[in-house]
Amino acid sequence: QELLEAVIAKVPPPKGNPDSPLRAFLFDSWYHPHKGVVCLFKIVDGSISKAKKVKSLNTQKVYEIKELGFNKLDFQETQELQTGQVGYIILNMQEVSEAMIGDTFCLAEEQALEPFPGFQEPKCMVFAGVFPENPGDYDVMQKALAKYNLEDRSLIVQKDISAALGNGFRCGFLGLLHMEIFKDRLNSEHQISVITTSPSVPYKVELKSGEVRIIDNANDLPDKFHIRTYYEPIVETTIIVPLEYMGEVLNFCLSRRAFQKEISSIDSKTTLMSFEIPLSEIITDFFDALKSFTKGMATLDYEHKGYNEADLGKMTVL
Numbered sequence: 608q609e610l611l612e613a614v615i616a617k618v619p620p621p622k623g624n625p626d627s628p629l630r631a632f633l634f635d636s637w638y639h640p641h642k643g644v645v646c647l648f649k650i651v652d653g654s655i656s657k658a659k660k661v662k663s664l665n666t667q668k669v670y671e672i673k674e675l676g677f678n679k680l681d682f683q684e685t686q687e688l689q690t691g692q693v694g695y696i697i698l699n700m701q702e703v704s705e706a707m708i709g710d711t712f713c714l715a716e717e718q719a720l721e722p723f724p725g726f727q728e729p730k731c732m733v734f735a736g737v738f739p740e741n742p743g744d745y746d747v748m749q750k751a752l753a754k755y756n757l758e759d760r761s762l763i764v765q766k767d768i769s770a771a772l773g774n775g776f777r778c779g780f781l782g783l784l785h786m787e788i789f790k791d792r793l794n795s796e797h798q799i800s801v802i803t804t805s806p807s808v809p810y811k812v813e814l815k816s817g818e819v820r821i822i823d824n825a826n827d828l829p830d831k832f833h834i835r836t837y838y839e840p841i842v843e844t845t846i847i848v849p850l851e852y853m854g855e856v857l858n859f860c861l862s863r864r865a866f867q868k869e870i871s872s873i874d875s876k877t878t879l880m881s882f883e884i885p886l887s888e889i890i891t892d893f894f895d896a897l898k899s900f901t902k903g904m905a906t907l908d909y910e911h912k913g914y915n916e917a918d919l920g921k922m923t924v925l
Contacts, residue, residue, distance in 0.1 A: 621651075621690070623650070623652050629652065631650050633706060633707070634649060634709070642682075646695065649693045650691065655675065656675075656688075657675055659672050663707070663711075664710065664711040665728075666710075673699060675694055675696045709727070729781055730781075733781070734824070735777070735780070738772040739775065748776075751793060762779070780806075812837055815835045836916055837918070839885050839914065840913075841886065841913060844860075844889070845909070847905065849901070852900070857880070866882060867881075869881040
């Protein structure tokens with residue numbers, strides 16, 4: 608009781624204007640087998656009630672509210688959510704992919720509202736072929752991926768075929784960690800063991816006609832005589848490492864085609880190093896090698912920065 612009283616006394620109340628038009632912030636969603644797509648919202652301004660129609664400021668799609676309430680140990684239905692409250696809303700969404708985390712929702716009739724800043728659609732930056740270890744599990748794996756996609760809208764799945772591995776799928780992931788979680792969940796939740804090909808990254812090509820294409824499979828690359836410029840994805844990488852390993856880390860990153868941006872001291876024993884590195888150099892054994900020669904003392908963080916012009920080509924193995 609003392610803790611709760613202290614929270615009430617010291618934590619400021621939510622900011623928002625109850626008299627303003629509705630602005631609701633979508634921060635989570637999942638698929639419920641009986642209710643369909645369930646979205647969690649924070650009501651920042653205004654209020655919302657059952658049977659109203661709302662729209663996404665990102666896609667401009669309009670949805671009717673089927674049910675709303677508070678997500679406690681179970682769904683506790685209510686008639687209205689007011690400014691500052693957090694609750695679940697069930698809309699007539701067909702797929703979880705329509706519920707984009709960070710999106711702003713308002714009443715369907717509103718026209719000139721500003722969305723909350725910072726929203727970006729997730730983009731897959733790592734692609735890999737995923738094949739069942741047992742070719743007879745293909746149909747089971749297809750059903751498992753369909754269920755998985757209901758919960759993880761950032762996963763891209765396309766059918767693929769390999770002369771060596773047979774029928775499978777080509778999947779797009781947000782990063783290497785996303786790919787590892789995907790493999791673990793397939794194994795633990797659906798008892799499917801998979802073989803994954805070496806991960807690759809999406810490249811961009813500008814054709815002589817002026818068209819720009821994103822290429823995530825080498826088989827889709829146009830003939831080189833039609834290509835004006837190649838571009839490869841670049842990540843801004845931050846490495847925090849003990850001072851004694853700074854030279855080794857610098858040489859290692861430069862060997863991976865890195866461009867040094869900044870080196871600064873956090874304290875007398877720790878250094879922060881910032882580089883721009885092609886994503887293709889990060890997604891294989893970069894982190895394992897970094898951890899190895901720094902004896903596990905290095906930390907790595909990276910974020911997608913964009914595309915840089917590169918000298919690339921296609922190699923065909925006969």
